Amino acid sequence: MRPARALIDLDALRHNYRLARERHGGQALAVVKANAYGHGAVRCARALAGEADGFAVACLEEALELRAAGIQAPILLLEGVFEAAELAEVARHQLWPVVHHAEQLRMLEQARPQSPFAVWLKINSGMNRAGFLPDDAQAAWQRLQACAAVGTITLMTHFARADEPHLLSTTEQIAAFDAATAGLPGPRSLANSAGVLGWPAAHRDWARPGILLYGADPMPDEANALRPVMTLESRIMALREIPPGAALGYGARFRAERPTRVGLVAMGYADGYPRSAPDGTPVSVDGRPTRLIGRVSMDMLTVDLTELPDAGLGSRVELWGNAVGVNRVAQCAGTIAYELLCNVKRVRFDYLGG
Ligand SMILES: *Cc1c(COP(=O)(O)O)cnc(C)c1O
Numbered sequence: 093m094r095p096a097r098a099l100i101d102l103d104a105l106r107h108n109y110r111l112a113r114e115r116h117g118g119q120a121l122a123v124v125k126a127n128a129y130g131h132g133a134v135r136c137a138r139a140l141a142g143e144a145d146g147f148a149v150a151c152l153e154e155a156l157e158l159r160a161a162g163i164q165a166p167i168l169l170l171e172g173v174f175e176a177a178e179l180a181e182v183a184r185h186q187l188w189p190v191v192h193h194a195e196q197l198r199m200l201e202q203a204r205p206q207s208p209f210a211v212w213l214k215i216n217s218g219m220n221r222a223g224f225l226p227d228d229a230q231a232a233w234q235r236l237q238a239c240a241a242v243g244t245i246t247l248m249t250h251f252a253r254a255d256e257p258h259l260l261s262t263t264e265q266i267a268a269f270d271a272a273t274a275g276l277p278g279p280r281s282l283a284n285s286a287g288v289l290g291w292p293a294a295h296r297d298w299a300r301p302g303i304l305l306y307g308a309d310p311m312p313d314e315a316n317a318l319r320p321v322m323t324l325e326s327r328i329m330a331l332r333e334i335p336p337g338a339a340l341g342y343g344a345r346f347r348a349e350r351p352t353r354v355g356l357v358a359m360g361y362a363d364g365y366p367r368s369a370p371d372g373t374p375v376s377v378d379g380r381p382t383r384l385i386g387r388v389s390m391d392m393l394t395v396d397l398t399e400l401p402d403a404g405l406g407s408r409v410e411l412w413g414n415a416v417g418v419n420r421v422a423q424c425a426g427t428i429a430y431e432l433l434c435n436v437k438r439v440r441f442d443y444l445g446g
Pocket residue numbers: 123125170250283284285286300301302303304310
């Protein structure tokens with residue numbers, strides 16, 4: 093069997109959830125959209141089911157997958173519904189829709205569910221992606237309040253730059269949100285992962301941690317005691333020595349400067365390892381640090397074993413996990429940990445601590 097696999101540590105997931113909830117206070121929705129950032133939404137939600145106050149997903153389809161798997165906790169739809177017909181399912185499964193634009197408000201005004209929806213009204217406090225403008229927040233709230241189909245209204249916003257602790261941007265967004273919602277009753281939710289870790293002023297009734305649950309710190313310069321959840325690993329499946337001057341792999345990107353011992357690893361961009369990773373990207377072989385050399389291909393990549401004479405056929409290669417932080421690989425590849433984790437596919441998934 094091909095040895096490429098993602099090892100998912102569910103104890104680490106629970107540890108990170110508890111850390112988020114403790115740091116923030118109040119309640120915390122575990123964000124498990126996009127298949128739990130590539131970790132497996134059903135397995136992750138089940139692992140947290142005993143303790144998570146609820147879950148957040150992008151859309152109805154993702155919520156239905158969790159309900160079908162027996163998840164009974166509240167589930168927030170972060171993008172709300174896309175058409176009025178979805179509201180019947182939202183009601184049937186007691187999901188919580190976000191309302192972030194006028195058309196969704198109109199759908200709710202026309203809905204006649206058996207029991208009212210618990211909605212989350214999203215305010216655009218400066219990111220300018222989704223949500224009602226601050227000037228429209230009070231009117232949107234009044235219209236929701238007047239809806240027969242609406243029960244409790246939670247007020248929320250989302251940060252654009254909470255992972256940049258030295259900037260004023262998040263302070264300004266918090267102030268804009270507070271001004272827009274002044275006097276309105278109901279619970280509040282501001283903090284994503286970076287908000288939980290870096291912005292106490294954003295700690296209100298509900299946190300919405302995502303990436304931190306998976307152990308990738310959005311503020312990597314701070315030591316936040318998160319535990320990586322995914323280890324992406326494989327094994328050395330072939331070895332060769334190449335002489336000085338010899339080229340390695342597609343495009344001959346890497347050229348040996350000295351006799352080089354090359355390990356061939358069963359892992360490629362079709363598994364989600366980034367093709368954009370340059371020579372020198374860290375990898376760990378049998379627990380020892382070394383580097384990627386040569387371009388990543390679809391099913392394989394190559395690593396430098398020159399300094400690791402004990403490594404050989406079958407040696408374990410960690411692409412990211414405890415030895416190689418996914419943030420470091422992301423930085424080398426010019427992307428973010430979110431994208432790397434979401435992209436993992438084809439490999440076998442093994443779960444620990446279920
Ligand atoms: C994805 C998302 C989150 C989680 O963000 P992280 O940076 O992964 O913590 C929180 N809130 C909203 C609205 C989101 O879309």
